[in-house]
Amino acid sequence: MSGKYINTHIGFIGGGNMAQAIIRGLLQAGHPAKKISVADPIAEQQQLIKALAEEITCTIDNATLAKQCDMLVLAVKPQIMNTVAEPLGQINRPDNQVIISVAAGITLASMSDWFGTDSALIRVMPNQPALIGEGMSGLCATTNVSNTDKQQATYVMEATGKALWFEDEQLMDAVTAISGSGPAYFYLIMEIMQEVAEEFGFDKKTARILSTQTALGAGHVAATANEELSDLRKRVTSPGGTTEAALKTLEAGGIRDMFRNALQAAKERSLELGKN
Ligand SMILES: NC(=O)c1ccc[n+]([C@@H]2O[C@H](COP(=O)([O-])OP(=O)(O)OC[C@H]3O[C@@H](n4cnc5c(N)ncnc54)[C@H](OP(=O)(O)O)[C@@H]3O)[C@@H](O)[C@H]2O)c1
Numbered sequence: 001m002s003g004k005y006i007n008t009h010i011g012f013i014g015g016g017n018m019a020q021a022i023i024r025g026l027l028q029a030g031h032p033a034k035k036i037s038v039a040d041p042i043a044e045q046q047q048l049i050k051a052l053a054e055e056i057t058c059t060i061d062n063a064t065l066a067k068q069c070d071m072l073v074l075a076v077k078p079q080i081m082n083t084v085a086e087p088l089g090q091i092n093r094p095d096n097q098v099i100i101s102v103a104a105g106i107t108l109a110s111m112s113d114w115f116g117t118d119s120a121l122i123r124v125m126p127n128q129p130a131l132i133g134e135g136m137s138g139l140c141a142t143t144n145v146s147n148t149d150k151q152q153a154t155y156v157m158e159a160t161g162k163a164l165w166f167e168d169e170q171l172m173d174a175v176t177a178i179s180g181s182g183p184a185y186f187y188l189i190m191e192i193m194q195e196v197a198e199e200f201g202f203d204k205k206t207a208r209i210l211s212t213q214t215a216l217g218a219g220h221v222a223a224t225a226n227e228e229l230s231d232l233r234k235r236v237t238s239p240g241g242t243t244e245a246a247l248k249t250l251e252a253g254g255i256r257d258m259f260r261n262a263l264q265a266a267k268e269r270s271l272e273l274g275k276n
Contacts, residue, residue, distance in 0.1 A: 011071070011073065014084070015039070015045040018126060021135070025160045026159045033053035037056065062088060085115070104273075107123065108123050118144065122141045122149070124153070125138045125179070125180045129183060139166065172270075185259075193210070194207045
């Protein structure tokens with residue numbers, strides 16, 4: 001699909017971590033650097049962008065960039081999105097420009113307020129592993145976004161990992177709870193495993209490798225296997241064995257309910273933040 005969109009001029013408002021991750025992926029996918037522009041007020045960020053590819057245009061002028069791009073990616077922090085997006089809504093931008101926000105919690109309704117209900121607007125919830133090309137992004141769009149526009153947005157977000165579309169924007173709160181916040185849940189489990197490994201007598205470096213390589217291996221198996229996750233678990237749980245002893249302790253401690261409640265809390269918080 002990548003070849004189809006190499007002429008799409010993609011502009012980024014904000015050249016921080018997320019923008020750099022997407023740009024890195026786009027360049028790897030063969031997107032021409034001269035078809036990428038970035039607006040960021042910080043010289044250091046611009047240098048980091050230029051280090052990815054010298055031909056990328058960098059500017060401090062959001063409005064000029066927004067006038068030139070077929071696709072505009074809003075990649076600033078949610079707290080300043082209003083200040084950044086409102087002026088961009090006032091200027092003449094190309095007809096059919098597609099606007100993507102990767103900011104957590106910024107709703108399509110807010111985007112419509114800034115850019116008008118006629119604009120093609122896409123909301124994305126990425127997650128942190130996007131920074132290394134292993135991200136999980138949830139996408140949703142206003143009803144006037146064409147299939148071609150959606151394919152272009154998929155092309156952009158797949159540069160950072162996997163991308164899934166959702167018809168109903170309300171599901172974005174659930175996406176936030178599962179994949180948006182999800183990396184932190186796994187970091188917590190790895191953190192606990194490392195701590196206990198250290199208590200068992202391993203040095204910190206060894207404990208970290210034991211914990212993280214196990215998570216990596218299990219993640220790979222889970223992502224590629226055809227079996228149900230519960231079957232994978234059962235396959236490594238011999239009756240009367242060590243794994244069973246650990247899992248019984250977790251079940252007795254109420255891990256399922258605890259996790260369910262945690263995910264529900266994240267979903268409710270996402271909903272609350274969206275309202276604000
Ligand atoms: N990083 C992640 O793992 C992650 C995960 C999910 C979603 N996201 C979303 O992605 C978005 C970007 O996050 P990030 O981690 O890339 O943040 P970031 O590294 O802080 O990048 C934002 C960039 O925008 C710049 N900026 C500030 N004001 C601007 C303006 N008026 N015009 C243009 N650029 C401006 C910032 O400069 P200053 O440094 O001067 O502020 C910074 O370079 C956020 O909305 C976040 O919710 C990120």
